[in-house]
Amino acid sequence: xxxxxxxxxxxFLKQLLLGLHVSNSISNPISIQQRKNSIKLSADxxxxxxxxxxxxxxxxxxxxxxKEENKSTLKGILGRRYEILMARYSCPLLYQKVQxxxxxxxxxxxxxxxxKRRSSALKGSCVRVSPSVVARNxxxxxxxxxxxxxxxxxxxxxxxxxxxxxxxxISLKAQVDMMKSLWRAxxxxxxxxxxxxxxxxxxxxxxxxxxxxSEE
Amino acid sequence: MEDEIxxxxxxxxxxxxPSVATSGASFTALLGLPPNRAVELLHEPTFPSxxxxxxxxxxxxxxxxxxxxxxxxxxxVSPPPPPPETAKKRKDGASTNGKAKVKKGKHAEEDTDGExxxxxxxxxxxxxxxxxxxxxxxxxxxxxxxARMKLLQELVPGCSKISGTALxxxxxxxxxxxxxxxxxxxSMRLAAVNPRIDFSGLDTFLSATxxxxxxxxxxxxxxxxxxDQQQQQPVWSEVGVSDSDQMNSTTNSKRLQIxxxxxxxxxxxxxxxxxxxxxxxxxxxxxxxxxxxxxxxxQREEQHSFVGPGAVPLLSFDRVNPVAPPIxxxxxxxxxx
Numbered sequence: 353x354x355x356x357x358x359x360x361x362x363x364f365l366k367q368l369l370l371g372l373h374v375s376n377s378i379s380n381p382i383s384i385q386q387r388k389n390s391i392k393l394s395a396d397x398x399x400x401x402x403x404x405x406x407x408x409x410x411x412x413x414x415x416x417x418x419k420e421e422n423k424s425t426l427k428g429i430l431g432r433r434y435e436i437l438m439a440r441y442s443c444p445l446l447y448q449k450v451q452x453x454x455x456x457x458x459x460x461x462x463x464x465x466x467x468k469r470r471s472s473a474l475k476g477s478c479v480r481v482s483p484s485v486v487a488r489n490x491x492x493x494x495x496x497x498x499x500x501x502x503x504x505x506x507x508x509x510x511x512x513x514x515x516x517x518x519x520x521x522i523s524l525k526a527q528v529d530m531m532k533s534l535w536r537a538x539x540x541x542x543x544x545x546x547x548x549x550x551x552x553x554x555x556x557x558x559x560x561x562x563x564x565x566s567e568e
Numbered sequence: 569m570e571d572e573i574x575x576x577x578x579x580x581x582x583x584x585x586p587s588v589a590t591s592g593a594s595f596t597a598l599l600g601l602p603p604n605r606a607v608e609l610l611h612e613p614t615f616p617s618x619x620x621x622x623x624x625x626x627x628x629x630x631x632x633x634x635x636x637x638x639x640x641x642x643x644x645v646s647p648p649p650p651p652p653e654t655a656k657k658r659k660d661g662a663s664t665n666g667k668a669k670v671k672k673g674k675h676a677e678e679d680t681d682g683e684x685x686x687x688x689x690x691x692x693x694x695x696x697x698x699x700x701x702x703x704x705x706x707x708x709x710x711x712x713x714x715a716r717m718k719l720l721q722e723l724v725p726g727c728s729k730i731s732g733t734a735l736x737x738x739x740x741x742x743x744x745x746x747x748x749x750x751x752x753x754x755s756m757r758l759a760a761v762n763p764r765i766d767f768s769g770l771d772t773f774l775s776a777t778x779x780x781x782x783x784x785x786x787x788x789x790x791x792x793x794x795x796d797q798q799q800q801q802p803v804w805s806e807v808g809v810s811d812s813d814q815m816n817s818t819t820n821s822k823r824l825q826i827x828x829x830x831x832x833x834x835x836x837x838x839x840x841x842x843x844x845x846x847x848x849x850x851x852x853x854x855x856x857x858x859x860x861x862x863x864x865x866x867q868r869e870e871q872h873s874f875v876g877p878g879a880v881p882l883l884s885f886d887r888v889n890p891v892a893p894p895i896x897x898x899x900x901x902x903x904x905x
Contacts, residue, residue, distance in 0.1 A: 372758070387759040388752075395755055487734060494737040501744045511709065514716035517740065521723055524747040531754040538761050 360402040360523070364530050367398030374428040390425045397426075399527040408516050411504020414441045 371394020375387060393416060400409040400416075416422055417438050427434050481489075495513065499505040502517050721727040721736055724743045730736050 384756070384759050388756045391759050392752060392755040395751060490734040491737065494734055494741060497741050498737065498744070501741060501748070511712045511716055514713060514720060517744070518716065518720050518723060521720070521740070521744060521747065524744070524751070528747055528750045528754065531751065531758065535754055535757055535761070538758070 360526055361530065364398045364402040364527070365534075367401050368395055368530065368534070371395070371398060371425075375425060377428075389421070393422055393425055395527060395531060399523050402526075403519070403523050406516070406519055407508070407512075408502055408504045408520050410441065413437070415503060417441055 372391060375390035375394060396412060397416060400412045403409050417426060426438075430437055495510075498517060499508070499513060502508075502513070502520050505513055505516060508516055717733060717736060720740055721730075724736075724739050727736055727739045730739060
């Protein structure tokens with residue numbers, strides 16, 4: 353949250369355009385689904401790179417790198433850095449934490465069931481659970497869902513999960529905005545709006561015309 | 569984030585007491601944005617002692633230094649001896665309930681003094697509450713979580729009215745899922761557009777106009793939220809659009825174009841217009857089938873003056889159809905102007 357999004361925009365755009373270019377060149381005849389996946393991959397990668405080093409970016413890049421189908425696109429995007437980055441981001445530390453977490457989850461489930469059984473045994477057929485337990489259950493269920501949504505969230509508890517989620521939401525918003533602006537750029541430029549432009553900024557148009565031509 | 573927090577933490581932890589101040593300093597550094605508020609929420613009050621006022625002033629300055637990370641080092645130098653003592657005193661004295669009353673009394677005077685120095689909200693062991701170290705730590709943890717929840721509530725739209733953790737979490741989850749789906753949708757759209765647009769030229773001009781990009785995205789944020797809520801059904805089959813629908817959407821799209829131009833994004837747009845003039849004719853056919861599907865969404869957005877990207881590609885329909893519709897749309901444009 354210290355890192356402002358000003359930096360993020362430029363790096364994100366550069367990375368995304370690079371990724372799009374690569375995905376263009378790699379999978380020309382292949383289906384839209386694959387192209388979409390490669391674009392999404394490059395967008396997520398760009399977002400993770402632009403954000404810097406946080407827990408969720410690390411987890412996201414690790415997740416992206418582990419899938420088999422992504423490897424060719426990643427190699428194209430990252431180039432020489434691919435080996436270095438993959439070595440850095442395939443950290444075995446996370447797996448150890450997974451083992452510990454699994455045990456705690458099962459124990460909690462066991463205790464919850466025991467509690468339910470006890471309460472149902474006492475009160476008869478209908479299960480009466482006290483309101484605090486209900487609230488706690490709702491909250492726990494939602495926390496589990498949030499853990500699944502946020503990359504790398506399964507290993508975090510309470511407050512750190514919330515802070516990572518906060519960061520992730522901010523980055524997602526920025527990512528969506530950037531992609532939308534890119535989309536609008538492609539849309540507007542290729543539609544027939546040129547004739548609808550009022551005559552006043554025509555001089556600017558001529559000036560920028562030369563720039564555009566020189567770029568292409 | 570952790571890398572940036574390290575330099576923040578190191579000078580403060582060196583000076584402040586280990587048990588409480590570190591947690592306070594790290595918490596404020598983690599929170600970042602509202603450091604003063606975080607300090608207020610977390611900070612445990614000092615016990616009344618003879619140099620109490622001095623101690624509290626010192627403590628405020630220590631924590632303010634931790635929060636702001638930019639204050640002069642001089643206030644940090646003086647507090648190191650008093651805060652450890654007061655921290656220890658507090659921990660020892662906290663065990664008795666009788667002291668709570670005394671604390672309350674003397675706290676009142678210190679309150680006004682404290683408020684002169686810093687806006688300060690006291691969180692403390694209320695009368696009758698357990699005051700041992702476990703519950704203190706637990707309360708600190710709970711307040712950490714509550715502070716973060718507040719930040720999340722401010723971030724997620726429409727969450728500030730909701731009270732209760734579970735419902736807020738619900739909203740947050742919905743928002744995250746919505747944003748992820750939006751990314752998928754946008755990537756699908758970009759995938760459809762991709763084959764014709766040459767992206768190598770775009771990055772130079774986009775980097776030159778990132779300011780406009782920022783402004784543009786702010787304007788579009790409203791649009792995107794409304795448009796994308798209805799995007800999830802597979803709409804590929806709905807290419808056929810009635811004439812009346814087309815006319816409505818074309819007027820909307822013209823209005824959109826005018827408004828966007830009025831937003832002083834002219835330079836951005838013009839470079840856009842000229843960039844892909846080469847790609848106009850062939851790309852229209854591909855995008856017709858893709859973008860025709862978004863036409864129905866336009867009709868549902870009555871209350872918004874901005875219309876999302878769904879409207880814009882309908883102009884491509886105009887190019888495909890005979891000349892008559894574009895002429896009509898030009899007339900409409902003149903009327904609106």
